Amino acid sequence: MKGAVLYGPRDVRFEQRGTPKIVEPTDAIVRTSATCVCGSDLWPYRGLNPINGPTPMGHEYCGIVEEVGNAVSTIKPGQFVIGSFFASDNTCPHCRAGYQTSCQHREFVNTAQAPLLRVPLADGTLVATPEVPSAELIPSFLAVSDVMGTGWFAAVAANVKPGAAVAVVGDGAVGLLGVLSAKQMGAGRIIAMSRHAPRQKLAREFGATDILTERGDEAVARIKDLTKGVGADSVLECVGTQESMMQAIGSTRPGGFVGHVGVPHGVELDGEKLFYAHVHLHGGPAPVRRFLPELIDLVWKGKINPGKVFDLTLPLDQVVEGYRAMGDRRAIKTLLRP
Numbered sequence: 349m350k351g352a353v354l355y356g357p358r359d360v361r362f363e364q365r366g367t368p369k370i371v372e373p374t375d376a377i378v379r380t381s382a383t384c385v386c387g388s389d390l391w392p393y394r395g396l397n398p399i400n401g402p403t404p405m406g407h408e409y410c411g412i413v414e415e416v417g418n419a420v421s422t423i424k425p426g427q428f429v430i431g432s433f434f435a436s437d438n439t440c441p442h443c444r445a446g447y448q449t450s451c452q453h454r455e456f457v458n459t460a461q462a463p464l465l466r467v468p469l470a471d472g473t474l475v476a477t478p479e480v481p482s483a484e485l486i487p488s489f490l491a492v493s494d495v496m497g498t499g500w501f502a503a504v505a506a507n508v509k510p511g512a513a514v515a516v517v518g519d520g521a522v523g524l525l526g527v528l529s530a531k532q533m534g535a536g537r538i539i540a541m542s543r544h545a546p547r548q549k550l551a552r553e554f555g556a557t558d559i560l561t562e563r564g565d566e567a568v569a570r571i572k573d574l575t576k577g578v579g580a581d582s583v584l585e586c587v588g589t590q591e592s593m594m595q596a597i598g599s600t601r602p603g604g605f606v607g608h609v610g611v612p613h614g615v616e617l618d619g620e621k622l623f624y625a626h627v628h629l630h631g632g633p634a635p636v637r638r639f640l641p642e643l644i645d646l647v648w649k650g651k652i653n654p655g656k657v658f659d660l661t662l663p664l665d666q667v668v669e670g671y672r673a674m675g676d677r678r679a680i681k682t683l684l685r686p
């Protein structure tokens with residue numbers, strides 16, 4: 349079996365990897381129908397996160413269960429399943445509270461850019477669709493595995509309510525799906541931040557009412573203008589830089605909510621600024637598993653189409669080009685077909 353392996357900055361290779369096998373009785377082996385490159389894969393790809401030697405890649409997946417361990421009871425071979433980037437038992441106190449990405453037994457799933465994948469804690473991690481879906485639904489189910497679930501969590505953490513004024517910082521796949529999530533939750537106004545025409549267009553399609561090209565303090569001022577000097581009720585922070593985080597906090601009205609899902613890179617918060625900002629701050633690695641049943645249902649019924657974020661589809665053996673296209677910002681997100 350061949351899969352993607354990252355060797356160093358801009359050096360990803362499609363090469364021979366061991367065929368995954370059942371290791372624990374709670375494992376499942378999934379034949380991936382589709383997988384993809386994530387914005388977070390670009391941090392080590394660009395050399396901004398160090399890696400320790402050759403690293404198999406991929407944490408977004410959906411596909412058909414090939415085999416299960418003998419302790420797996422609810423997931424069965426032949427089912428079409430979706431899982432998230434952290435395997436979770438879905439029974440420990442953190443899972444029961446809805447924070448499966450902090451599961452006491454969590455395991456990172458990071459070998460998905462391959463035709464076959466081992467998923468630990470299969471009963472807790474995987475959710476099956478009612479039947480095997482048609483091919484056109486697969487990109488949307490794949491999006492649910494991470495970016496859709498993460499955008500949704502950003503909106504939940506930002507307490508988006510019907511009629512709310514929402515701002516979304518970040519025009520990557522997660523930010524765009526944060527727009528879709530806010531729309532689905534009934535936001536009255538959705539202000540998206542983007543300087544890229546194809547992303548602006550998709551943001552509009554997903555429900556953005558206003559597009560801003562400003563950044564930092566200028567963006568904060570524009571959002572204040574658009575909200576009669578008040579600030580946004582809910583701000584989704586989907587980038588993870590110092591500037592984007594301060595922009596998110598600065599754009600939020602006193603008493604408002606910031607949902608932050610951008611993995612922080614060098615973000616440091618000033619305690620005094622935070623104190624006087626009077627905002628609720630909640631976020632972290634999205635507990636996508638919490639939202640899988642609801643999001644799968646919305647996709648199954650055709651109510652949302654998050655698969656539109658994939659603007660490049662390649663065969664898995666061209667994964668190298670998939671990384672390049674995203675690294676150069678030629679593509680929003682690359683879908684890979686094994």
Ligand SMILES: [Zn+2]
Pocket residue numbers: 386387388407408433494495
């Ligand atoms: Zn991801």
Ligand SMILES: [Zn+2]
Pocket residue numbers: 436437438439440441442443444448450451452453454
């Ligand atoms: Zn757990």
